[in-house]
Amino acid sequence: MGSFAFLTDRVWLRALARDAFGKDFWGFLAAAIGFGVLCWWWKGAEVTLEALRSDVEMVLKVLPRIVLALSIAALIWVMLPRDRISGLVGQEAGLAGLIIATMAGALTPGGPSSAYALLAVLGTSGADRGAMIAYITAWATLGLQRVLVWDVPFMGAEFAMLRVLVSLPLPILAGLIARRLPFEMILRDFVPMTAKGRGE
């Protein structure tokens, strides 16, 4: 199984461990313990243990959803190449262009590093500003990965659906506004880089 060679790659494994238990992790752990101690000191043992019990309950409930959501995100990441998405945007003008940009933004997997790199490519390849704004607004407000990985586990599926529903018109609205703004857009010269995903 050549495609699984990374599993025995020492460098990759070490990077994986660093990602999981790097400085950030200890910061978050310290915060969790710190607030726990504060809670104990301020509100007493009973409240603290009750909070801890409901935290553990929530973690057990949320964990399977997060594992499912991240598996979905990984499949989309591999099956939907980023350059295919950028090829779609900017081909159509008018409202159709904004709708396509919105769908592309919602489907772009990965965190801000991939979305903004793609946006910069769109800019240099001549997509209009309406489509660019619609694209990045859709990625931010409707991004499928954010909804699946964050909204659903943390806030529940009903809330996630509500948020998606009310956010549907936003990117198109923002694109329409952007086309009417009298500001000039001077884009940076962009050197394409390899879009490496960050965990978001």
Added chain:
Amino acid sequence: MMSIGIVILTVCLLVLVFLALRRREDPGPVVRRMLEQFSKLIPRMLCALVAAGFIAQLIPQQAIAALLGEEAGIVALPIAALSGLIVPAGPVIAFAIAAVFAKSGASAAALVTFITSWTLFATHRILIYELPLLGPSFLRIRAVSVLVMPFAAGALAMLIGLMTSYGTPIIH
């Protein structure tokens, strides 16, 4: 109760796995990406969830409910938008805060406004990605174009809230 969230996620996953099998997708890169994301997110996420539970006990919940709850009415939206604006961090912290708000009794409309405002204006993202890759003139156009969006989303959610209680966050 079998949660609808799990059902939706499982169906999505099965559809994608089916598509991947039909396309004879190489499973290696998928597993690799999965493990990378797991290790990046899960340890931190779990700590943030536990911390959020303690913080919810420590902060004055009545105050949050008064500012962001149903009784605050339309005033909750600007407050929520402002709170979203000043969270200069990634989703782990932003959603932990949203969970604390939800536990304290914030309304669905206020939470929608908070998340929309954070996701559109997250300062770290502007500084790390938007300014270096696209420059200040793009940021100006974008900021003006999306300025009203947190309120638009919140107001829509509020309207839906008048008709149905659908969409209330799950209070763990």
